[in-house]
Amino acid sequence: MSEQYKYLLDESRVPKAWYNINADMPVPPAPVLHPGTLEPVTPDFLSVLFPMSLIMQEMSPERWIEIPEPVREIYKLWRPTPFFRAHRLERALETPAHIYYKYEGVSPVGSHKPNTAVAQAFYNKDAGTKALTTETGAGQWGSALAMACNFFDLDLEVYMVKVSYGLKPYRRIIMNSFGADVFASPSDRTQYGRSILATDPNNPGSLGIAISEAVEVAATSGGVKKYSLGSVLNHVLLHQTVIGQETIEQFEMAGEYPDVVIACTGGGSNFGGFAFPFLHKNFTDGKKTKVIAAEPFASPTLTKGDYTFDYGDTAQMAPVIKMHTLGHTFIPPSIHAGGLRYHGMSPQVSALVANGDVEARAVHQLATFEGALLFTRAEGIIPAPESAHAVRVAIDEALTCKESGEEKVIAFNLSGHGHFDMASYAEYLQGNLEDFAYPEEEIAAAMKILPDVKM
Amino acid sequence: MSEQYKYLLDESRVPKAWYNINADMPVPPAPVLHPGTLEPVTPDFLSVLFPMSLIMQEMSPERWIEIPEPVREIYKLWRPTPFFRAHRLERALETPAHIYYKYEGVSPVGSHKPNTAVAQAFYNKDAGTKALTTETGAGQWGSALAMACNFFDLDLEVYMVKVSYGLKPYRRIIMNSFGADVFASPSDRTQYGRSILATDPNNPGSLGIAISEAVEVAATSGGVKKYSLGSVLNHVLLHQTVIGQETIEQFEMAGEYPDVVIACTGGGSNFGGFAFPFLHKNFTDGKKTKVIAAEPFASPTLTKGDYTFDYGDTAQMAPVIKMHTLGHTFIPPSIHAGGLRYHGMSPQVSALVANGDVEARAVHQLATFEGALLFTRAEGIIPAPESAHAVRVAIDEALTCKESGEEKVIAFNLSGHGHFDMASYAEYLQGNLEDFAYPEEEIAAAMKILPDVKM
Numbered sequence: 005m006s007e008q009y010k011y012l013l014d015e016s017r018v019p020k021a022w023y024n025i026n027a028d029m030p031v032p033p034a035p036v037l038h039p040g041t042l043e044p045v046t047p048d049f050l051s052v053l054f055p056m057s058l059i060m061q062e063m064s065p066e067r068w069i070e071i072p073e074p075v076r077e078i079y080k081l082w083r084p085t086p087f088f089r090a091h092r093l094e095r096a097l098e099t100p101a102h103i104y105y106k107y108e109g110v111s112p113v114g115s116h117k118p119n120t121a122v123a124q125a126f127y128n129k130d131a132g133t134k135a136l137t138t139e140t141g142a143g144q145w146g147s148a149l150a151m152a153c154n155f156f157d158l159d160l161e162v163y164m165v166k167v168s169y170g171l172k173p174y175r176r177i178i179m180n181s182f183g184a185d186v187f188a189s190p191s192d193r194t195q196y197g198r199s200i201l202a203t204d205p206n207n208p209g210s211l212g213i214a215i216s217e218a219v220e221v222a223a224t225s226g227g228v229k230k231y232s233l234g235s236v237l238n239h240v241l242l243h244q245t246v247i248g249q250e251t252i253e254q255f256e257m258a259g260e261y262p263d264v265v266i267a268c269t270g271g272g273s274n275f276g277g278f279a280f281p282f283l284h285k286n287f288t289d290g291k292k293t294k295v296i297a298a299e300p301f302a303s304p305t306l307t308k309g310d311y312t313f314d315y316g317d318t319a320q321m322a323p324v325i326k327m328h329t330l331g332h333t334f335i336p337p338s339i340h341a342g343g344l345r346y347h348g349m350s351p352q353v354s355a356l357v358a359n360g361d362v363e364a365r366a367v368h369q370l371a372t373f374e375g376a377l378l379f380t381r382a383e384g385i386i387p388a389p390e391s392a393h394a395v396r397v398a399i400d401e402a403l404t405c406k407e408s409g410e411e412k413v414i415a416f417n418l419s420g421h422g423h424f425d426m427a428s429y430a431e432y433l434q435g436n437l438e439d440f441a442y443p444e445e446e447i448a449a450a451m452k453i454l455p456d457v458k459m
Numbered sequence: 460m461s462e463q464y465k466y467l468l469d470e471s472r473v474p475k476a477w478y479n480i481n482a483d484m485p486v487p488p489a490p491v492l493h494p495g496t497l498e499p500v501t502p503d504f505l506s507v508l509f510p511m512s513l514i515m516q517e518m519s520p521e522r523w524i525e526i527p528e529p530v531r532e533i534y535k536l537w538r539p540t541p542f543f544r545a546h547r548l549e550r551a552l553e554t555p556a557h558i559y560y561k562y563e564g565v566s567p568v569g570s571h572k573p574n575t576a577v578a579q580a581f582y583n584k585d586a587g588t589k590a591l592t593t594e595t596g597a598g599q600w601g602s603a604l605a606m607a608c609n610f611f612d613l614d615l616e617v618y619m620v621k622v623s624y625g626l627k628p629y630r631r632i633i634m635n636s637f638g639a640d641v642f643a644s645p646s647d648r649t650q651y652g653r654s655i656l657a658t659d660p661n662n663p664g665s666l667g668i669a670i671s672e673a674v675e676v677a678a679t680s681g682g683v684k685k686y687s688l689g690s691v692l693n694h695v696l697l698h699q700t701v702i703g704q705e706t707i708e709q710f711e712m713a714g715e716y717p718d719v720v721i722a723c724t725g726g727g728s729n730f731g732g733f734a735f736p737f738l739h740k741n742f743t744d745g746k747k748t749k750v751i752a753a754e755p756f757a758s759p760t761l762t763k764g765d766y767t768f769d770y771g772d773t774a775q776m777a778p779v780i781k782m783h784t785l786g787h788t789f790i791p792p793s794i795h796a797g798g799l800r801y802h803g804m805s806p807q808v809s810a811l812v813a814n815g816d817v818e819a820r821a822v823h824q825l826a827t828f829e830g831a832l833l834f835t836r837a838e839g840i841i842p843a844p845e846s847a848h849a850v851r852v853a854i855d856e857a858l859t860c861k862e863s864g865e866e867k868v869i870a871f872n873l874s875g876h877g878h879f880d881m882a883s884y885a886e887y888l889q890g891n892l893e894d895f896a897y898p899e900e901e902i903a904a905a906m907k908i909l910p911d912v913k914m
Contacts, residue, residue, distance in 0.1 A: 112839030174881040384567030423878040426629040
């Protein structure tokens with residue numbers, strides 16, 4: 005008898021609405037605070053950076069928010085994404101568990117990021133924005149937004165961390181191919197960038213500096229340019245929920261429902277996009293799916309950080325958010341999953357972990373790459389190092405089933421492919437990678453300078 | 460009204476048989492000759508390199524050859540591949556033509572190559588082969604065979620052109636990730652390699668040398684190791700015909716049938732895989748689809764070469780084939796579509812062009828990249844430089860329709876993505892690429908030393 009590997013949905017099944025978990029959260033996230041006054045921000049404050057439609061989504065209590073048709077039309081270039089049963093991985097592990105994965109790597113830029121990039125570009129175009137600014141590390145987010153801005157005829161300035169600009173040129177070239185302007189950050193284009201270069205001309209840059217430059221350009225443009233963020237915020241996670249919604253429908257095709265769902269988390273957009281629709285079923289439909297957020301041991305925000313108020317960025321220009329944090333001055337070790345190196349976390353994901361609705365699990369770097377190669381040799385696809393954290397946890401869950409004999413249904417989101425990360429695989433294959441100890445003292449030091457919020 | 464972008468087939472629609480065009484060729488290809496005697500080869504001669512099942516396919520007159528179930532099971536990891544209507548490209552070109560494309564870049568290694576790699580690995584495993592050898596240039600073929608050998612638990616030695624081994628490490632790392640051994644060629648592992656290194660220790664290697672090394676290792680292994688080729692031969696093109704068969708079914712879903720089909724051609728496997736099922740309809744079903752083979756102007760085998768007998772390799776170790784050739788000593792300029800730099804051509808494709816069943820068209824390098832970026836900005840996907848030749852011809856056909864007002868249906872095969880070719884795009888964007896003049900004198904010189912075949 006032939007086994008079913010893939011579950012494909014016709015493009016008519018691209019979801020018609022995003023799922024807003026704020027409507028169902030047992031304990032809603034705390035309000036976002038102004039970084040100067042430490043008082044709750046107003047829409048007016050945010051409107052310097054974002055169009056009002058996105059600010060309204062950020063604060064909306066509505067459970068379902070309709071996806072505009074022009075956004076759905078672009079989603080259809082790659083969505084619905086495929087959903088697979090990993091028969092060959094199951095056999096390699098000799099597990100009785102059923103392992104499924106959703107694959108977001110089929111998007112043109114190879115990750116889940118375009119789900120929100122396209123939406124943000126649409127709403128900005130609709131509001132009369134002429135250009136967007138953003139930051140990017142290795143370029144995953146920047147290339148997604150470059151594609152989206154190209155589709156909606158918006159200009160885009162990307163501030164790319166200087167060390168990545170030099171060492172990882174391929175995603176930069178993708179951004180150029182879509183017509184975006186990419187600048188090594190710190191740059192001489194902003195006051196903040198020039199102030200850094202004045203004291204340190206060879207500064208290699210950081211995500212924190214790049215955010216500050218992108219924010220400054222938008223904030224001083226007189227409303228012509230807006231700023232776009234690829235994770236953390238509620239409206240970003242909202243746009244990603246097409247992933248989990250499609251997966252639930254594909255599980256119906258497979259005639260199963262998951263006991264465990266897993267996604268990696270850095271700022272939270274991939275995790276939220278995959279897991280929130282399953283949490284919706286847990287909250288409202290009596291389901292009891294275990295939901296696991298996988299993070300790197302070297303940047304253990306959810307597993308080791310405090311759940312408290314902190315700045316979103318190093319320069320204390322971004323809003324203050326109640327979230328799991330390692331301290332806004334903490335700089336995680338240079339692991340190969342660059343997309344998971346963030347000191348903070350989505351306020352929604354943080355609140356769900358604090359309330360016990362989501363389990364957080366930290367994974368070491370070597371175990372992550374070992375799991376990734378096990379997956380590659382069974383299923384063919386090479387995972388992005390970020391996604392490999394979810395692969396590893398799924399394998400661990402399946403091996404637990406092997407011991408217990410349980411025939412659990414396990415699903416994870418393969419958020420992207422590793423085509424632009426092969427140098428990291430080479431380092432692993434050559435034995436050059438190492439695990440990082442939990443940076444306890446550095447985190448303790450960073451936690452001493454949190455904002456003094458009295459709420 | 461919503462437009463249909465994608466046409467998806469369920470995995471049960473993976474074809475059950477390959478289409479063998481030898482059964483329908485108006486003028487069959489001439490027999491393959493022994494490079495020493497210049498007499499037709501026997502199966503025994505070929506059996507040093509290939510298992511008998513593949514040799515029988517090479518010579519089979521049967522129209523349909525059943526696909527073994529274990530091969531179909533692996534095809535299902537990514538097949539059937541999607542088929543798209545390029546609405547956004549049509550609008551960008553303001554053409555009345557309907558443009559469709561099949562996308563083979565969704566395979567785990569990003570090209571059409573696994574369609575035959577998996578089949579060849581299966582038949583070798585079935586025949587008791589322990590290990591395969593092959594050559595690779597930039598690594599497209601090597602990574603496909605590495606994946607296939609991993610799936611069927613065969614060892615693999617890949618001889619990779621030394622200059623690519625150093626300059627293009629990412630596909631090499633993919634091969635390593637699947638467990639293959641990759642050696643820079645010329646290597647000290649073969650007599651031929653050592654003889655080259657003895658006189659020229661810094662020889663940068665060539666595909667011709669790498670073929671000779673891979674063939675030598677297999678031929679001197681006492682039957683333990685066999686050799687595998689990724690293009691040119693009949694059985695290779697045969698395995699690729701799943702592409703065109705699926706496309707015909709997807710055209711039925713779209714309610715159209717193509718007036719023009721286009722694929723790029725280097726050795727012919729991508730072209731044959733896409734176009735042969737349409738030629739079958741032309742030959743047997745009264746269809747009149749125009750079939751175009753797109754090749755680079757810098758290596759104009761079909762458009763400028765002679766249709767005559769020549770050696771398959773530079774060292775005159777491979778069989779002599781009647782084909783379009785630029786001469787086996789001709790070395791094409793270093794264009795960025797490395798997969799199209801071959802002096803010869805599939806004997807089947809050559810015979811079809813000679814008989815007027817297929818039109819050949821040469822494309823310049825700059826026009827190719829210009830077309831590729833036009834496609835990327837409309838459809839999101841970045842084409843491999845090889846595939847971009849077909850993109851360019853499709854755009855030209857659509858622009859001709861714009862002038863004439865004809866609403867033709869145009870289809871091309873996007874044989875792979877360009878994720879590992881971003882350096883080439885950077886060169887284009889920076890204005891560093893150039894068109895090559897037709898290398899008339901070099902080809903004329905090479906054509907003077909063809910084998911002296913009296914048939």
